[in-house]
Amino acid sequence: MTLPTYAFFEGKIVPYGQAKVGVMNHTLNYGTGVFGGIRGYWNEEQEQLFVFRPLDHFKRLLNSAKIMCSQVEYDENELRDVALELLRREELREDCYLRPLIYKSDELIGVRLHDLSDDVAMFAVPFTRYVERDEGAHVTFSSWRRIDDNMIPARGKITGAYVNSALIKTDAVRAGFDEALVLTQEGHVSEGSAENIFLLRNNRLITPPVSDNILEGITRRTVMTLAEQELGLEVEERSVDRTEVFLADELFMTGTAAQITAIVRVDHRAIGDGVMGPATAELRRLYSDVVRGRIKQYLHWTTPVYVNEPTPVA
Numbered sequence: 001m002t003l004p005t006y007a008f009f010e011g012k013i014v015p016y017g018q019a020k021v022g023v024m025n026h027t028l029n030y031g032t033g034v035f036g037g038i039r040g041y042w043n044e045e046q047e048q049l050f051v052f053r054p055l056d057h058f059k060r061l062l063n064s065a066k067i068m069c070s071q072v073e074y075d076e077n078e079l080r081d082v083a084l085e086l087l088r089r090e091e092l093r094e095d096c097y098l099r100p101l102i103y104k105s106d107e108l109i110g111v112r113l114h115d116l117s118d119d120v121a122m123f124a125v126p127f128t129r130y131v132e133r134d135e136g137a138h139v140t141f142s143s144w145r146r147i148d149d150n151m152i153p154a155r156g157k158i159t160g161a162y163v164n165s166a167l168i169k170t171d172a173v174r175a176g177f178d179e180a181l182v183l184t185q186e187g188h189v190s191e192g193s194a195e196n197i198f199l200l201r202n203n204r205l206i207t208p209p210v211s212d213n214i215l216e217g218i219t220r221r222t223v224m225t226l227a228e229q230e231l232g233l234e235v236e237e238r239s240v241d242r243t244e245v246f247l248a249d250e251l252f253m254t255g256t257a258a259q260i261t262a263i264v265r266v267d268h269r270a271i272g273d274g275v276m277g278p279a280t281a282e283l284r285r286l287y288s289d290v291v292r293g294r295i296k297q298y299l300h301w302t303t304p305v306y307v308n309e310p311t312p313v314a
């Protein structure tokens with residue numbers, strides 16, 4: 001992956017090579033940071049880069065920070081402004097990924113959350129596809145269990161918690177699958193390693209509730225709105241059993257990186273006809289137009305990065 005040219009570090013935008021922490025850094029040692037993942041989409045016709053739902057992402061980042069007793073001097077509007085400035089400095093004119101990070105900047109020995117300093121870092125890189133076969137993924141059920149709210153809060157995007165996701169993903173890929181779904185301690189379907197999950201069954205869209213140890217995904221919320229408003233589907237948030245997944249008419253995962261990834265096989269069982277279903281295909285089409293700022297009704301979700309020069313008056 002190409003390295004960024006710049007990073008936001010210790011309050012200013014600096015050359016990427018200068019954005020470094022010491023090996024005693026608290027978050028490097030104990031996983032006590034929180035992070036986000038935001039996409040920018042290049043719109044060729046308008047020659048514009050659109051950032052998707054930045055304020056919702058930064059609000060979630062600050063909520064994750066709250067869970068980790070972290071305090072920073074920026075609110076979500078200021079973080080959004082930093083992100084836009086960074087993207088302009090990087091001069092990105094292609095699809096990209098923005099990573100904000102709030103980390104404990106102290107260099108000391110001591111596992112705790114209190115009496116520590118917090119800092120913000122941010123960088124952006126070009127980014128395209130995350131799940132290799134996103135039009136027809138084959139997933140498995142992970143033998144790992146999803147972290148529980150009373151262990152490491154799953155609704156926080158906490159750096160250390162991603163050991164759980166990494167174990168899930170690596171075992172799935174090494175076993176020949178594209179991704180894995182993971183169960184809660186009680187045995188209900190929670191989500192993927194970095195994606196929320198949706199089932200379509202008898203024309204109802206079903207997704208596990210926020211109380212089943214999911215990350216409260218922004219793509220999940222986006223898809224729920226689009227499914228209700230544009231496809232007229234009823235959306236139900238409720239616990240999902242493992243075998244219900246096998247019987248779904250359609251199945252897909254959502255996430256900033258994964259976007260809308262169709263799942264066509266689960267543990268070698270075909271979902272529906274074993275090819276991407278019509279509702280998934282329609283949602284993917286809609287989503288791709290919405291994130292690129294092509295649908296007026298959803299322009300409030302997209303923030304333009306570049307200030308277009310006004311056409312000169314003759």
Ligand code: PMP
Pocket residue numbers: 037165191192193194195196214215216217218219220254255256257
């Ligand atoms: N679950 C987990 C564990 C994730 O890491 C992500 C990616 N942030 C998601 C779900 C999807 O969330 P979002 O749509 O906000 O990217």
